[in-house]
Amino acid sequence: MSVYSIKDLEHLSGIKAHTLRIWEQRYGILNPVRTDTNIRTYGDEELKLVLNIAILQNRGDYKISEIAKMSDSERSAHLLRLSEGTLNFPDQIQALTIAMLELNEVMFQQLTNNIIRKYGFEDFLIHIIHPFMLRLGTLWLSGSVSPAQEHFISHLIRQKVMSEIDQLDLSLKPHAKKFLLYLPDGELHEISLLFANYLLRSRKHQVIYLGQSLPLDELVCAYDIFKPDYVLSVFTSRPNPEEINDYLVELTDKIPEAKLLLTGYQMMALEQEVPERIQVLNNFQDLIDLANAN
Structure with missing residues (x-):
């Protein structure tokens, strides 16, 4: 069972801790467990x-x-x-x-x-x-x-x-762009990449979806076959902070022509500038704007 403080309940619900304490006393709706130091915790x-x-x-x-x-x-x-x-x-x-x-x-x-x-x-x-x-x-x-x-x-x-x-109609619009979607080796958090897949396909672009945990050499193989205009990925837990700079350098070296669209926690936390051909997507609206413009 998870354990929450009164501040956790406030953060997750938007109800002030002071109000929760009043309700606890007045209506008995919460049943906290007290720690050895007399701090209320909740389940x-x-x-x-x-x-x-x-x-x-x-x-x-x-x-x-x-x-x-x-x-x-x-x-x-x-x-x-x-x-x-x-x-x-x-x-x-x-x-x-x-x-x-x-x-x-x-x-x-x-x-x-x-x-x-x-x-x-x-x-x-x-x-x-x-x-x-x-x-x-x-x-x-x-x-x-x-x-x-x-x-x-x-x-x-x-x-x-x-x-x-x-359920999408997979016919392509005139001058549709080609997108290659993947997650780096060891990355299993797929939901955001699936979102991107839907958003691009619904705008009738051509998408190749390679999914989770793809080694870089396999990405290069797919890139050589498909020759995409864009390569898109989401870095949530991989590559880790100690490896990400080397990974980006190798990625731009091995994918020499496509525009690289990257997002995810690891990219948002990156403090240094990224190589020129990389565009960091701050949110899904950035991707929608790009897809609508093409």
């Missing part, structure tokens, strides 16, 4: 409860006294009904977080299907899933999400994106 059930409260209360339809009396199943039912209406993007992200913590696939599918029907798949990716994945990264780094929970939600998101890609 997964408290986090799920606080996230539910944040969503239900944000709508203004429920008082905290009413929410405190609801069972877990009643709160979940109210949340799903709200998701069919006018939940805003932050609330949808909160709801997906609850589905992940509960390993609740039915809830995930209902939520995402409601969102896609209302906003369309691209807005679902950009405004909900991408911020959700950033939150997931924060939860992962803090130890607040188990590997099982992370694998569960990543697998469902991956399935959803691949299903949408399979």
Whole structure:
């Protein structure tokens, strides 16, 4: 079980710690465990409860006294009904977080299907899933999400994106550009690369998708065959900070003509200038602008 401080609950829910303490005293809705030094800590059930409260209360339809009396199943039912209406993007992200913590696939599918029907798949990716994945990264780094929970939600998101890609019309527009997508050797975080695959294909560019953990020599082989205009990758955990400069030098040397589009945590954290043919994508809007311009 994960352990959270009151500040963790505040950060993840947006509800002030002072307010949470008042609710704890007044309604008994939280059951902290105290450490040997008398510091309150909270578990997964408290986090799920606080996230539910944040969503239900944000709508203004429920008082905290009413929410405190609801069972877990009643709160979940109210949340799903709200998701069919006018939940805003932050609330949808909160709801997906609850589905992940509960390993609740039915809830995930209902939520995402409601969102896609209302906003369309691209807005679902950009405004909900991408911020959700950033939150997931924060939860992962803090130890607040188990590997099982992370694998569960990543697998469902991956399935959803691949299903949408399979439904795209793969005809190419006139003067379509050629994109080669891959992840470097040892890199397994594939979701963002799948997003890029969808965004480019939906704009009728030609895409070769090579996926996870590709050795550089194999990338060069594919590059020589396909001769792309752009090579795109996401550096989340690989190459590591000690290796990334040498990797970029070797990459630009072995891929001599294509424009290199790179993003991900390791690129965002890079302090020095990158070689001239590398364009760092700060967000998906950068990729959309580039794809729309070509």
